Amino acid sequence: MAEVKNIATRDAYGAALCELAEKRNDFVVLDADLAAATKTGTFKKAHPEMFYNCGIAEQNMMSVAAGFASTGKLVFASSFAMFAAGRAFEQVRNSIGYPHLNVKIGATHAGISVGEDGATHQCCEDIALMRTIPGMTIINPADATEARQAVLAAAELDGPVYMRFGRLAVPVVFGDDYKFEIGKGVELKAGTDVTVIATGLMVKEAMEAYDLLAAEGISARIINMATIKPIDRDIIVKAAKETGAIVTAEEHSVIGGLGSAVAEVVTEECPVPVIKVGVNDTFGMSGPANDLLGIFGLRAKDIVEKAKQAIAAKK
Amino acid sequence: MNEQRKIELKKYSLEAKKQIIIGTNCAKSGHPGGSLSCTEILTYLYFDKMNIDPKNPDKADRDRLVLSKGHAAPALYGVLAVRGFFPVEEIKQLRKPYAMLQGHPDKKHIPGVDMSSGSLGQGISAAAGMALSAKHFGDDYRVYAIIGDGESEEGQVWEAAMFAAHKRLNNLTVFADLNNLQIDGTLDEVNSPLPLDKKFEAFNWNVIVIDGHDFDQIEAAVAAAEKCTDKPTAIIANTVKGKDVSFMENQVNWHGAGPNDEQAAEALAELDERIAAL
Ligand SMILES: Cc1ncc(C[n+]2csc(CCOP(=O)(O)OP(=O)(O)O)c2C)c(N)n1
């Protein structure tokens, strides 16, 4: 087997911005004194004239981005997920969302895998917050390959997009032949007993869970759901009908994120058991990212356990 | 400004003020006080100053205005209607379900509205974003914003002030409508942000203090702002909340209440008298 490379999706974000600038120069990138960490610093180095640092003032940055976009131009605005979606929530809603402006929010350091910085920086609520804004597109890429494509696709879409990236270097699971499309889930493994719908770094865990379940004779379907809004209803309903049980897996609170989005579709269109793997309505804590993923129950074995529960709960 | 033009602008502004009364009366709600205090500023900008075209409200090279104190929407709507962006009859639908004229400015649906606003503190940042875009792409349009004095208690106003000065957005001019009142009382009774002139100066802005109802002073201040080559300009406009409707002037309770039919008739009669006296 070829050696698996580890790349953080934030790195792919910075690189994709540089790539985009090779194609068009009608955009700028804003950051709020975190360019080194969000990796817009990579872009700043390559294109200093297209980068503006807004300083530690995320609320202003989001409304500035809205005004900028209102002039018919594209703009990326970056900070940590906690501050982009949390601190500046109302600016994103009212300045960007309500007028449906063409702002791309690049939110990095999402989830528990922020690691040592701990609870104040581990945003597990951003998907829930962004999902409530009408017209907001939310993309949570699984790896660097998908993150790159997501950035380029978001740039082509007219309207606000929230892109969620991680700090932790994670395995590149998709090859160059992988094709990301906004609003489309992707079936990575066929299966009939249960479906695991995963997003972000949990996709890799879901792939591991597939093997563990197969070893026990359980056939799991694995779906990568990078776009959380608009959610791919068809692939969810099909999975509910064909496998009769669903597990969701996300590095986010079990309240309001992918699991909720999937459950909303399933309960309306084809009720079957939906069990969520996610951060269980609790704050994070400091520690090495990989340890924390285990502590917070975000590993393949946790998906396996929930998959068995979901199957047992089938009528 | 020549006398003839001044009389015309006063007339347009009084016509717009009538629309403020009509709209808030029909809606039985809305914000007449803070609308009446900034009507002259809006009138000067839309009738005399800004490069805009009511027939082509989205033209790319237009000057832009953000009513950061979005609750003064009736003033903006009144001026836009009198200026010809949409029929004045629309004003009677203000705040009604499915009406074009929402309670606060709605960029997506109202011709001439450059930015949605209503959540205080955000509009000045959006205006700075527009000014940044103009600078970045070498476009020579100018951007105006109107903030409230009470609004200036919002931290975001000062984030924007810091940003606009640091980025040397001299194409941005912000009017502060200094009418000394907010919702719960006078500035002093609530949490005064004064002195605004000194604060903007400290934030590295070009600052001009004027009477916000005097067209000569408004014109001179805007001209001076245009001459400033390295800083954004804050025009601190001393105003009277409720200006030109005597029973509303300086009355905190006219911040957010629509006049009843009797009150509206009295207000309209006074405004008509003022027009006749021009
Ligand atoms: C963020 C936010 N907080 C509160 C309000 C409610 N509000 C509407 S108007 C107003 C008072 C505004 O006072 P000022 O800026 O002085 O306006 P003016 O006197 O010109 O009407 C308040 C608190 C709001 N619209 N936005």
Ligand SMILES: [Mg+2]
């Ligand atoms: Mg006031």
